[in-house]
Amino acid sequence: MGEALSQDYDVLEEVGRGRFGVVYRCTSRATGSTFAVKSIDKSLTSGDSLDAQCLLIEPKILAHLSPHPHILNLYASYEDDTHLHMVLDFCPNRDxxxxxxxxxxxxxxxxxxxxxxxxxxxxxxxxxxxxxxxxxxxxxxxxxxxxxxxxxxxxxxxxxxxxxxxxxxxxxxxxxxxxxxxxxxxxxxxxxxxxxxxxxxxxxxxxxxxxxxxxxxxxxxxxxxxxxxxxxxxxxxxxxxxxxxxxxxxxxxxxxxxxxxxxxxxxxxxxxxxxxxxx
Known part of the structure; x- marks a missing residue:
């Protein structure tokens, strides 16, 4: 897990898995509040592909729309050589x-x-x-x-x-x-x-x-x-x-x-x- 992310959040158990990454429960080191962190493996998307575009556009759009009570809010994002990490609302009650x-x-x-x-x-x-x-x-x-x-x-x-x-x-x-x-x-x-x-x-x-x-x-x-x-x-x-x-x-x-x-x-x-x- 990225060093900068780990400085701000304690990353805990896996709560979901998708095509390009894994979602974990995490807690803020500053406040103790619970969030989700979506960690996307950048190696699973290729350069100019549609998947790579999706990887880049989602955090930008979420930042544009937040905060809203009925949209998944983005609180922070971190990027390292291998992964993009997005800290989001934690939604424990399924979909x-x-x-x-x-x-x-x-x-x-x-x-x-x-x-x-x-x-x-x-x-x-x-x-x-x-x-x-x-x-x-x-x-x-x-x-x-x-x-x-x-x-x-x-x-x-x-x-x-x-x-x-x-x-x-x-x-x-x-x-x-x-x-x-x-x-x-x-x-x-x-x-x-x-x-x-x-x-x-x-x-x-x-x-x-x-x-x-x-x-x-x-x-x-x-x-x-x-x-x-x-x-x-x-x-x-x-x-x-x-x-x-x-x-x-x-x-x-x-x-x-x-x-x-x-x-x-x-x-x-x-x-x-x-x-x-x-x-």
Whole structure:
């Protein structure tokens, strides 16, 4: 572990492992507070590759967005010859994917509270021109208060309208959650995150994705068709307001799809019990 990091933090047990690195629990030598440190092995990324770009962009974007109560905050970063170390919020209570797997479906009030926090995080990103591009339950962590923390900004990009940057390109994301305009090869903007968040909400309420296939190709075909359905066996207990929001988020016509700010103002989201927590 890097010498500078070890001077400031006691690095403890491993709590997670990803494609390029390991996450450890750590404590601040100055305050005793608990954090996570994500240590990325730079040898696993090559020079000018997309992976190398992801390695560099994530700490920059997190520093740009912090602090926010529903985004994984970056407290410090250290770099040595072999690793990049990012000191982040410690989230001991698993992620949204694990929560859904364990529960099957979430009660509507719980789904509403969690989703309102996720929508707040996405709206904050968009206000800074940041498009996450990989919103999915695995990237929605739950902290010690079981509050949402949007994580993994390795695929994110920043739009700077003043510099003429108003659209993105490139197929980025995860099959079930990717927006149709991405698959069509068109330029796209921040509303791809709204589509992905709509898929997340659908899965919270139904326990399965709205657009399904046995292979990635079949999933992409289903996404492109965009035939949104609400099977009665699952959705008979879901409120009309929740279904209305889903229709407005999972809308193929980007011009008619809600923005993240409009999602926050939708009556169903505005009914969340912890709206005081969203700012």
């Amino acid at each position: 949204l994917h694990s929560l859904i797997i364990a529960a099957g479906t979430l009660p509507e009030p719980q789904a509403c509270a969690l989703f309102a926090q996720l929508a707040s995080a996405i709206a904050h990103c968009h206000s800074y021109g940041v498009v996450h591009r990989d919103v999915k339950p695995d990237n929605v962590l739950l902290d010690g208060r079981n509050a949402v923390r949007l994580a993994d900004f390795g695929s994110a990009e920043v739009l700077v309208p003043a510099a003429g940057e108003t659209a993105l390109s490139g197929v980025v994301g995860t099959p079930y959650y990717v927006a149709p305009e991405v698959l069509m090869g068109r330029e796209y903007g921040e509303k791809v995150d709204v589509w992905s968040a709509g898929v997340v909400l659908y899965i919270m309420l139904a326990g399965f994705p709205p657009f399904y296939g046995e292979t990635a190709v079949e999933i992409f075909q289903a996404v492109l068709r965009g035939n949104l359905r609400f099977p009665a066996r699952v959705f008979h207990k879901v409120s009309p307001a929740a279904k209305d929001l889903l229709k407005r988020m999972l809308c193929k016509d980007v011009s008619r799809r809600l923005s993240a700010e409009q999602v926050l103002r939708h009556p169903w989201v505005a009914s969340a019990s912890d709206l005081s927590d969203l700012t």
